[in-house]
Amino acid sequence: MKDPTDLKLFIPGPTHVRRRILEAQSVPMIGHRSPFMKQLLADVLPGVRSAFGTEGSVVVLSSSSTGSMEAVSRSVVRPGKRALHLVNGNFSDLWRKLSLAVGLDVLVAELPWGQGWHEANVAEALAQHGPVDAVFVAHCETSTGALSDIAGVARAVRAGCPEALVCVDVTSSAAGTEIDFDARDLDVAVGGVQKAWALPAALALAAVSPRALARMAEVPHRGYTNDLASALEYQDNKGMTSTTPAIPVIQALRVQLGDIEAAGGFAARFDTHRAMQSQVLEWAAARGFGVLARDGFRSPTVTSIDAKGRFKMEDLVAGYREAGYFITGGYGKTKPTHWRIGHMGDHTPTCVGEVLALTDTILAAIGCAAAPAGA
């Protein structure tokens, strides 16, 4: 097997982590109950607030993205009440499964892969399914590259079901595009850091509204370790995490936040993501390929490109691999027909340009015409 560390990751997470960030993990351990831990946490929280667009509560969890989503499933629906899952791909469906696994009474509204949620279709889903305690939605659905309009989702929920909390999976959107937690009136936004944050895995970040915190107090048996309310209470009262955290990843987060700030802050980072997205979309359009996510619902962090059956996907993936890139096919049922480019994190327009040029070379080599007739 080729040394995996020779491959540059362009999958939609975990994404490429810069050497400087990898090395930031190698700081010797500090006591997690020492003043140094308090300082480390105090150093990172303002930047996390900035990424989420909130002046409210944010919390650091030592958890996978999935774990942080499961924590939300356990904490926002009162006994006897129901949850509505908005499903439009694999990861929004995974959240539904997590809610089932923790015993929730789950309702589902589903869109075809590639579509996104917005005010009107959420209003319709709520009208159909009746009152619920929480609505769960993926901001960027990593399996398709569809970005839902979470501002519209929140408006529909406030209008149609005022007691419902708006819970958003931001795993592949946070640090890559605006969450605008406060302005969009969200209740929980949660996700891991191995995607647009461009950090090693094993840490998740969350923003939590006062409304959500009040709700959590009404939900029993949430547990302790991975519970957002317990973690926040500990963080607020003692300035530390409630259990031994992923200290090396928090050290890496501190360095990353400094670098993001030095490069113009999150606004500049979001612009860079949109620039990388435009490169990919323009490249695909110019060559007559399709894009899985519908226009108006395309994420700046990942694009799933429809090969239109013009070549065998395994040949492209093998070509990437041969050239030192790890880029995979579509997710699940779209695996043989699509491929996904994760243009997120610390990737740049320059390296996206390199990947697209490489793609042209591979496509020519495997006998795929540069563009179909008429394109």
Next chain:
Amino acid sequence: MKDPTDLKLFIPGPTHVRRRILEAQSVPMIGHRSPFMKQLLADVLPGVRSAFGTEGSVVVLSSSSTGSMEAVSRSVVRPGKRALHLVNGNFSDLWRKLSLAVGLDVLVAELPWGQGWHEANVAEALAQHGPVDAVFVAHCETSTGALSDIAGVARAVRAGCPEALVCVDVTSSAAGTEIDFDARDLDVAVGGVQKAWALPAALALAAVSPRALARMAEVPHRGYTNDLASALEYQDNKGMTSTTPAIPVIQALRVQLGDIEAAGGFAARFDTHRAMQSQVLEWAAARGFGVLARDGFRSPTVTSIDAKGRFKMEDLVAGYREAGYFITGGYGKTKPTHWRIGHMGDHTPTCVGEVLALTDTILAAIGCAAAPAGA
């Protein structure tokens, strides 16, 4: 604030992590759904089995120790059945709290701090509390340094309550002393890697018996992310972890396992821990200090020393800090009266000797006589 990375950790976790191990984390990310991840996991599981003394199922969880203990609380007690927690210090009591937090019906048997559990006192506790579905015990109680006789605990449970599973927290014993999971007939042994494993935090390891796996199938709403049965099923079927794992720490684990093997394997590592323990116990005895854990129940990984009121604990802790060591007082209620030396992980008899010599110097400087009259 002094640079925390200048301090050598001798607290009972997180413990000192060697530079080579810290740097092992800095390998570029690999895809967690790639063959490289399968290889990484396949590389580490045999060593984990060896540490636990089992030929059965072991699982890698991206979780704090506390999280892994909570996962056990969620998974081994059937609805309507009860759990018995054997408490003899802060962390065994924490496990009781975790079981309460997930909604279990909890019974408690308690020993004074410093005592350990063994066949007779567990038999007595079971006779008093009646049938339960699981018995929870800490192997090494980190707050006191007491090591319970888990072989005796298991014998008492088999004899007194055959339907009960024996669940052991091995957070501060694993990789520092024998777990002997198979020989001692345990059901679940679980804990993090930031103590005697001498690895960065954010990973937990568990051994699970077939009996425990069968039980988990009868327990609903265990969740998914941090659930031992789901993690094992995914690991067995796909050779990978069920969610994005703490890849850097698993990379570090692989290097650490290789180094342990090269240094004579776990048997040699356990001997080294006993040698470090003997140094500390002999030093304390020669100076007339006491030891919190009772004779016969003392852990090879951590010793809590009773200062017998001969000096102010904060003066000793400050002296250590001044000399570049992070060594703290006792835990909780023993904080002002005791201090704990974590002689675990990659510490050696040589560096324990240095710490003890330093302690003599500090004690002299703060006016504590080398030994009381008659010692």
